[in-house]
Amino acid sequence: MNWWVRARLRTKIFIAFSSLIIAVLLATLGFTQIVVSQEVDRTLDGELLTTGEVFDNLFKERGARLETNSILLASDFALKSAVATHFDPSTYEPATLASAAQSWQERIGVDLFWITDELGTVLVASSKKDRSGEAIEDLSPLKEAIDSEEPAAGIAEIDGQLFQLVAVPVFAPDVIGFLLLGEAIDDRFAGRLKRSTGTDVSFLTQDRVFASSWPADQRGRVIPLPAARPDLLRTGTRTTSTFSMEDETFQSLVVPVQSQLPQPLFALMQRSYDEALAPLRSLQRRIVVIGTAGLLGALLIGVALAGGIIAPLQGLVGGMREVLRGNLQYRSRIERHDELGFIAKSFNEMVDGLEERELIRDTFGRFVSHEVAEAVLTGRVPLQGERRDVSILFQDIRGFTSLSERLDPAVLLSLLNQFFTEVVAAVEAEGGVVKQFLGDGVMALFGAPQPYPDHAERAVRAALGIVDRLKGLNETLQEQGIGPLEIGIGIHTGTVVAGLIGPDNRIEYGVVGDAVNLASRVEALTRDMQATILVSRDIAAQLGPAFTFGCTATLPVKGKSQPVEVVEVLSLCQRVDSSPPP
Amino acid sequence: MQALKFLLAFLGTVALASGALARTVSGQVLGEDGKPVANAVVFVQEPASLAPAAAAAPAIMDQFNKTFVPEMLPIAVGTQVRFPNRDQIRHHVYSFSRPKRFELPLYKGEDAPPVLFDKPGVVKIGCNIHDWMSAIILVLPNDRFAVTKEDGTFSLPALDAGTYTITAWHAQSKDKTEDIAQRVEIGGSDPHLTFKLALAPVRARPATRGARWDQ
Numbered sequence: 001m002n003w004w005v006r007a008r009l010r011t012k013i014f015i016a017f018s019s020l021i022i023a024v025l026l027a028t029l030g031f032t033q034i035v036v037s038q039e040v041d042r043t044l045d046g047e048l049l050t051t052g053e054v055f056d057n058l059f060k061e062r063g064a065r066l067e068t069n070s071i072l073l074a075s076d077f078a079l080k081s082a083v084a085t086h087f088d089p090s091t092y093e094p095a096t097l098a099s100a101a102q103s104w105q106e107r108i109g110v111d112l113f114w115i116t117d118e119l120g121t122v123l124v125a126s127s128k129k130d131r132s133g134e135a136i137e138d139l140s141p142l143k144e145a146i147d148s149e150e151p152a153a154g155i156a157e158i159d160g161q162l163f164q165l166v167a168v169p170v171f172a173p174d175v176i177g178f179l180l181l182g183e184a185i186d187d188r189f190a191g192r193l194k195r196s197t198g199t200d201v202s203f204l205t206q207d208r209v210f211a212s213s214w215p216a217d218q219r220g221r222v223i224p225l226p227a228a229r230p231d232l233l234r235t236g237t238r239t240t241s242t243f244s245m246e247d248e249t250f251q252s253l254v255v256p257v258q259s260q261l262p263q264p265l266f267a268l269m270q271r272s273y274d275e276a277l278a279p280l281r282s283l284q285r286r287i288v289v290i291g292t293a294g295l296l297g298a299l300l301i302g303v304a305l306a307g308g309i310i311a312p313l314q315g316l317v318g319g320m321r322e323v324l325r326g327n328l329q330y331r332s333r334i335e336r337h338d339e340l341g342f343i344a345k346s347f348n349e350m351v352d353g354l355e356e357r358e359l360i361r362d363t364f365g366r367f368v369s370h371e372v373a374e375a376v377l378t379g380r381v382p383l384q385g386e387r388r389d390v391s392i393l394f395q396d397i398r399g400f401t402s403l404s405e406r407l408d409p410a411v412l413l414s415l416l417n418q419f420f421t422e423v424v425a426a427v428e429a430e431g432g433v434v435k436q437f438l439g440d441g442v443m444a445l446f447g448a449p450q451p452y453p454d455h456a457e458r459a460v461r462a463a464l465g466i467v468d469r470l471k472g473l474n475e476t477l478q479e480q481g482i483g484p485l486e487i488g489i490g491i492h493t494g495t496v497v498a499g500l501i502g503p504d505n506r507i508e509y510g511v512v513g514d515a516v517n518l519a520s521r522v523e524a525l526t527r528d529m530q531a532t533i534l535v536s537r538d539i540a541a542q543l544g545p546a547f548t549f550g551c552t553a554t555l556p557v558k559g560k561s562q563p564v565e566v567v568e569v570l571s572l573c574q575r576v577d578s579s580p581p582p
Numbered sequence: 583m584q585a586l587k588f589l590l591a592f593l594g595t596v597a598l599a600s601g602a603l604a605r606t607v608s609g610q611v612l613g614e615d616g617k618p619v620a621n622a623v624v625f626v627q628e629p630a631s632l633a634p635a636a637a638a639a640p641a642i643m644d645q646f647n648k649t650f651v652p653e654m655l656p657i658a659v660g661t662q663v664r665f666p667n668r669d670q671i672r673h674h675v676y677s678f679s680r681p682k683r684f685e686l687p688l689y690k691g692e693d694a695p696p697v698l699f700d701k702p703g704v705v706k707i708g709c710n711i712h713d714w715m716s717a718i719i720l721v722l723p724n725d726r727f728a729v730t731k732e733d734g735t736f737s738l739p740a741l742d743a744g745t746y747t748i749t750a751w752h753a754q755s756k757d758k759t760e761d762i763a764q765r766v767e768i769g770g771s772d773p774h775l776t777f778k779l780a781l782a783p784v785r786a787r788p789a790t791r792g793a794r795w796d797q
Contacts, residue, residue, distance in 0.1 A: 077674075077710045084678030172678045173708030408790035 009313070010306040017302035025291035029284060030179045035328060036280040036567065041251070044271050045240045048253040051269045063153050063164060069108040070168040070181045071151060078144055079104065080172040086117055087176070094132055098124040112182030118175045120146050127159065140260035142167040142180050149175055155259035161186065161267075162203060179570045200270040205263040223244055223268065229453050242273065249273040252310060312340045316347055328355040333521040337459065375449035375509070385499025389489055390447035391459035391539065392516050393432065394523035395423060395466060398486040400440040407482065415477070416440065419485065422473055426465030430458040435510065441523075448498040448511060456493045456542040463489040463533045464572055490523025492536040518564065521557045525566055537565040546572055604740040605768045609775035611750050618734025619752060619779055622667045623720055624658045625727035626738065627763055628747040633659065640664050640696050643707070643717060645673050650707060650717030650791035654753060658725035662696040670748035681705050681721055704751075718753055743768050750777035754784060 004012070073079060084098050085092045097115065101124045103114035107574040128546070139148055141219065144152035145167035153166045163182035169175045183189070183202055193201040194213035202212035207227040214222055219241075222245050240253050250270045259265040303384040312334045322330040329350055334344035374380075396405075397419070404412055423442050424434050442461065447455030466489065474484035495516025501510040518536065526534045531550065540549065546573025550568030557564045598676050611622040626632055640662040644651040650668060657663060665686055672688040681703030686694040688711070699705065699721040709715035730738040738748070749763035757780055766773050 075713060077676075084683070087678060087680045088683070171708075171713065172676075172706070173713070174706045176678060344703065 008310075010303075010310050013309075014299070014302055017298050018478060019251065021291070021295045021298045025287070025295065026286055028291065031286060032280070032283060037277070039438070040273070040276045040280065044251040044273070044276055047199060048240050048269050048271060049195070051193070051197040051201070052253050052255050054197050055201065055267055055269070057192060059164070059257075060198075063166065065155060066110065066164065066166045066181055066183055066356060067151050067168070069110070070179050073104055073108060073181075074168045074170045074179050076104075080170055080176065083115060083117075083170050083177040084172055088125055094124065095257045099394050108181075109484035111184040112158065112165070112179045112180070114180040115170075116142065116178045116180065118169075118177050120178065123177065132238065135225045136180075137165055139180075141165055145169055145178055146159040155185065155257060155261070156263060157210075157261055158182070162259075178277060187213070187216075198271075200272075202268045202270070203257070203265065204268060205265055207263075210265075222248065222250070222270070226266070231402065251276075268389070299500075312336070312344065316344060319347060319351075321352055323354065328358060380449055383498065385497050388448045388498045388511070389455070389493070390445055390449065390496055390498070390511060390515070391455045391493040392496070392511070392519035393427070393444040393446065393459050393463060393489060393491045394438075394441065394520050395444070395487055395489045395528075396438075396441040396523055398527065403482075403485075411482075415482065415485075418507060419473060421468070422469040423466050426469050427462045430462040432458060432462050443516075443520075445511060448496070449509065456491075456539045458531070458542065459493075460535060460539065460543060460547060460569055461572070463491060463569065469530055487532065488523055488526030490519055490521070490526060490532045490535070490537050491533070492522050493542065517559065520559070521560070522564065522572060524564055525553075525555055525557070525564075528555065528565070529568065531568040533569040534566045535569055537567060540567040540569075548572070603663055604742055606737060606740050606772045607746075607748065607766060607768070607775060608735065608737040608772065609777070610734045611736065611752070611777045611779060612734055614780050616777060618730070618732070619781065620730050620732045620734060620769050621654060622730045622734070622736075622748045622750050622755070622777070622779060623654075623722070624730065624736045624748065624775075624777065625656070625722045626724055626740060626741070627749050627759065628700050629744075630723065632726055634725050637661070638725060639648060642666065644668055645675070645709070645715070648673075648709075648712050648715060650709075650715055653717045655717065656720040656722055656727050657699060658727075659702045660696045660698070660700055660723050661721075661722055663719060664696045665694050666692050667694070673712070673715070673771065675707060676710055677705050677707050677719075679703065679705040679770065682719075684723060720751060750779060752779050752781060753787070754781040756780045756782050772795040 007015075031418050032335045056517075079100070082097055085097065101113055101115055105126055112126055114127075114131075114136075115123045116136065117123055120135060120139075120142055122131045122134045122136055125131040125134075136142060138251060139543070140156055141152035141154035142165075144150075144154070149169050151166060151168040153164070155164055157161060157163075162185035163281040164185055165182040167180045167408060169179050170177045170179060190201045190203065190213040192212045193199070199224075200213045202214065202223050203210045204212075206226065207225050209219055209223055209225070211472060212219055212223060216537070224243060224245060236355070240251055242249060242251050244250070249272075251273055252271075253269040254481065255267040255269065257267050312332075315334060316332055319330050319332050330351060331348050332344040334341060336344070407415065420434075420437060420442065423444075427434050427442075427444045430446065431452055432444045433449070434442055435445050436443040446452060446459040452458055470485060470487060492515055494513065496511040496513030498511045499509070500507050501512070502508050522534050522536050526532065529551070535543075548570040552565065552567045554563045554565045591665045609624070611619045611624065611649045613619050638658055638661050642664050642668055643655050646668045648671075655663065667690050669690075670756050672690050673686075674688045675694070677684055681701040682697070682699050683734075684697050686697070696743040699719060702721045702723045705719040705721060707717040707719060725766060726739050726741060728738050730736045744767075744790050746766045746768060747763045749759040751759050762777055762779070764775055764777070766775065
């Protein structure tokens with residue numbers, strides 16, 4: 001199933017569609033085969049049984065009609081009179097009787113018309129050869145009629161042909177003779193049965209076909225003789241059975257026919273299975289054609305549909321890759337009213353949001369430090385404010401007032417901006433935030449909004465960084481004849497309240513607390529002590545041995561009842577074992 | 583009719599008894615099972631010299647209620663038989679029998695002429711328009727015959743002394759009369775004869791489809 005997992009969506013849709021259509025097609029074919037076969041079976045059985053009944057009725061009716069006609073004819077006085085002439089040889093004229101017999105035969109339309117005397121000796125016979133004088137008293141059913149003096153019926157073979165026979169006595173008023181009348185069971189009769197039932201009928205014994213509705217040249221191919229096919233009779237009477245001949249399958253019904261033949265006589269009803277199934281074959285061919293057309297159509301629709309789904313999806317995937325690469329200008333151009341349209345719209349809205357956020361971050365960052373902007377945008381600044389341990393750095397340019405008077409304003413601003421660029425770079429290099437530009441000075445925070453455990457050390461390293469960067473700047477300034485800038489930096493550490501401060505329309509991130517004021521005072525002391533960097537004792541205590549300290553002083557601070565102990569920071573030692581501050 | 587016959591027979595017997603050698607032959611006809619057979623005819627077959635010299639009075643076979651009455655009529659050869667029709671419909675009486683072939687086309691009452699039976703034998707009579715109507719006229723060589731009663735007994739008219747062949751006939755008999763004939767010497771006493779007949783079972787006439795019972 002790995003290939004399926006890895007397969008492209010287009011392939012999956014394609015395979016799913018094809019499989020469904022093929023499954024439906026096969027199921028339809030199978031179902032049709034089963035249902036139609038059963039139906040054909042049932043229909044054939046029904047038709048065969050009907051044919052069997054029709055055959056029975058026809059046979060009985062024919063026998064009854066034959067008997068009735070014979071009885072009526074035997075009651076004809078002229079016939080009696082003519083038959084009785086044989087009693088008197090002096091007046092008996094066989095030719096007259098034969099001629100009359102021909103007339104009677106035509107009158108009732110039978111195939112065989114014989115007259116015998118009261119003992120069963122032929123007087124006249126409608127056969128090619130002259131049979132007069134022949135004793136046929138043992139020919140059934142004449143024998144039964146002679147014995148019973150009643151009409152008798154039966155089937156017998158005469159001159160190689162089957163006849164349905166009736167023998168009736170001629171009474172005048174006692175028996176003076178018999179009429180033996182018969183209808184041929186021949187191809188014509190079988191053909192008539194077939195015309196009325198649509199079923200092929202054959203009359204056969206073990207090894208001989210007497211009559212059949214099949215054309216003579218086909219009989220050998222389609223009629224099974226019981227002698228060669230014992231299975232034909234094994235199924236019993238009135239039960240249909242299926243059997244195959246050379247190249248055709250038949251549903252058949254075998255009806256035993258009472259006869260006086262030495263071998264049992266059967267009527268075999270046959271219906272071709274293949275012929276009956278022909279409509280099914282035709283139906284199946286059509287289903288296959290329609291199914292194939294449906295399959296092709298479905299595949300085309302599948303391809304088109306897959307294209308309609310896949311192409312926009314691929315576009316969106318490409319768009320996402322673009323956005324991942326940072327191209328927030330990318331917009332999906334899919335305009336649809338379905339789910340894909342919704343996805344595309346949502347994608348565009350998402351990229352809009354991303355772009356807007358980027359713009360805000362960008363713009364925000366110009367006015368606040370990136371650190372603050374990031375902290376605010378990522379929600380790391382709690383709206384209700386928080387207490388934080390921070391280090392606050394104040395920096396000031398000494399003699400700035402005289403410098404501002406000396407210099408052209410543009411040059412002054414340029415100078416300031418160059419300087420602040422260095423200050424900001426130094427502060428941000430240590431993870432601090434330039435909170436405020438105070439004219440020629442800067443207030444920077446370490447440990448807020450981004451918390452750092454070593455915020456004091458970071459603040460001091462930033463201060464040393466500023467001093468270091470100032471050296472380079474001063475060289476340039478001296479070349480420009482402006483002279484070097486001198487600065488003072490004061491750092492203090494303590495707990496402050498940090499948060500968003502200001503009215504709703506001018507809110508900014510800030511810190512308030514005594515530590516801020518003290519840091520500012522520490523910076524002010526740099527002038528008194530002619531020091532560049534002064535830190536409060538609290539800071540110095542947190543610094544590691546890597547720093548070199550200068551003089552220490554305890555000075556009164558404005559607004560503070562207690563004097564504050566400050567320490568000058570000179571540099572970062574190259575030596576790790578530098579002596580700790582006093 | 584029967585009464586008349588008996589009277590005649592009686593008178594004949596009386597007349598012959600008055601002759602010195604006249605004897606009465608009596609006896610019984612039995613079936614194979616020993617039961618008496620009624621309506622059998624016992625008659626003198628030979629000698630031929632017994633043939634009646636003069637024509638007897640015509641015999642009568644009525645048609646009444648679409649039935650021949652009697653259904654069996656023994657007569658001496660040379661007797662005429664009338665076939666009066668006492669029904670309200672016509673009948674067409676015929677016979678194709680060898681001893682007498684005749685036809686009396688549709689008629690009523692006494693319209694039909696008498697028929698002369700001039701050859702001995704069994705004459706089967708029928709009606710062309712009523713298949714079930716059937717009768718037999720037994721034409722005998724002479725007038726010395728008797729019909730058995732219910733108990734099978736008979737008594738022939740008186741016969742002079744001499745040798746006679748006497749036989750019996752019945753409509754259902756399978757035996758030929760020649761085969762059961764008995765030669766009888768008539769002399770000093772009245773002989774008593776017994777005939778045994780093999781009778782075929784009585785056959786209904788299904789060929790007429792039971793119409794007999796559907797009048």
